[in-house]
Amino acid sequence: MNDKVIDALITPIGRLDVLSKLEVGKLLDTSKGGLYNVFRNCSLAVLNCGSSLDDGKELLERYKSFDIRVKQVERGIKLEVTGAPGNAFVDGKMIRGINEHLFAVLRDVIYVNDEISGNPKFDLESSGGVTNGVFHILRNANILRPMTNPHLVVCWGGHSIKREEYDYTKEVGYQIGLRGMDICTGCGPGAMKGPMKGATIGHAKQRINNGQYLGISEPGIIAAESPNPIVNDLVIMPDIEKRLEAFVRTGHGIVVFPGGVGTAEEILYLLGILLHPDNKDIPYPMILTGPEHTEEYFKGVHQFIGDSLGIEAQQRYQVIINDPARVAREMLSGIERVKAFRKEAGDAYYFNWMLKIERAFQQPFIPSHENMANLELHKKQDRHLLAANLRRAFSGIVAGNVKDEGIRAIEEHGHFEIRGDAEILGPLDALLESFVAQQRMKLPGKKYTPCYRIVK
Secondary structure, eight states, X not given: OOOOEEEEEEOOOSTTSOOOHHHHHHHHHHHTTTTHHHHHXXXXXXXXXXXXXXXXXXXXXXXXXXXXXXXXXXXXEEEEEXXXXXXXXXXXXXXXXXXXXXXXXXXXXXXXXXXXXXOTTXXXXXXXXXXXHXXXXXXXXXXXXXXXXXXXXXXXXXXXXXXXXXXXXXXXXXXXXXXXXXXXXXXXXXXXXXXXXXXXXXXXXXXXXXXXXXXXXXXXXXXXXXXXXXXXXXXXXXXXXXXXXXXXXXXXXXXXXXXXXXXXXXXXXXXXXXXXXXXXXXXXXXXXXXXXXGHHHHHHHHHHHHHHHXXXXXXXXXXXXXXXXXXXXXXXXXHXXXXXXXXXXXOOSSSOOSSOOOGGGTSOOOOOHHHHHTOXXXXXXXXXXHHHHHHHHHHHHHHHHHXXXXXXXXXXXXXXXXXXXXXXXXXXXXXXXXXXXXXXXXSTTOOXXXXXXXXX
8 A cells, every 4th residue: 555645737628628607606616615635635545545444534634634625726626735645646647537437526526515404306305306406417417328239337346355256246247248238336345346356357358448437435435435536427427325325226137246244235225115015026146155265144134035025025135146147137137128128118228217216215224323222123024114124233244334424323332222122132133143154244354343232
């Protein structure tokens, strides 16, 4: 790792290099106001690309002197950075992909603040209003690709995975790329980086020069999952719930690699949506996969889903072990079914409008000690709502593991307490214990101290 810090004046490359004086003025005003900390922290995470840190609090404390300011120049704006991580520079010049990511952060943070939050056109208290907001954020980022056939595969999985698992994600990405499909991930290291690296080789062999490597993040998680430079479209959604909705609205199928609580959160989010009666007939291919030694891991995940949500939830995905080519073939076949369905239904190829997503999956969950203790973890509710509550439990553990505010809350008030019925908490405890035993909670080599306590 390069611990050197660098001061620099950065010129935007691409979409923010031409701005009106009014737009520049708005950026200048906002960067000095209440949004500054969000903008600064996200920018630091982008510049920290390639680091072995997965702790938002540690990152902010390591680079306390880091600062970033918007500067007005003759033809637009530049960014003045001081105390920036040296990883972002080569021979004193910022890596081009990181430059693009830095200005993507500025674009999205400003747009959400100015155009989405508090705008009466976006009723963020309604399900349709949230979906409309997600669509506009993605459209403003210019990542939606109309007039193209469905071919975007979302890849989920842990940032803390073994080398063999990482190599497997690259091979799956390679097979996906060979078949002309693009990749979307959470944009960080591990299972988010591997598929993109593999796809670049597959695309190169097929002479595909416009492949999309879409990364979707949010301010709370980006410090632990800094965007890797392969990402050529980066979007910062305002919270984890809108990030998850962006994944399932833009993707045409999802591949899940081994991971920890963050990956479990993503699985439960999608399964909860697919279990809604209105979504029963909507095709959405989902494949859980990993190398041979991960078979026990996926058995544990499969068992937990069966114990908590039932066999219908288990039927919404496939498990394929140690066969990257089959994963890619099955995904391509599944996406063909998605195309046929949307064509017949008249739904857009580039944004899944028909998928029903209830407010339980959209309402931002604040992982406070009180909210974690009051989660409704019992079977006396619809299964899709139980999935939503289980998703919140995993989201809280993610916050306590890697997010700055979550880590500080645990340090101040102690463990999160997770309460509920024994028939839910028993399987949940077993799954979490397996994640700890397999070192899936933190990056390899880092000791894990639980941030939660199961209260049976």
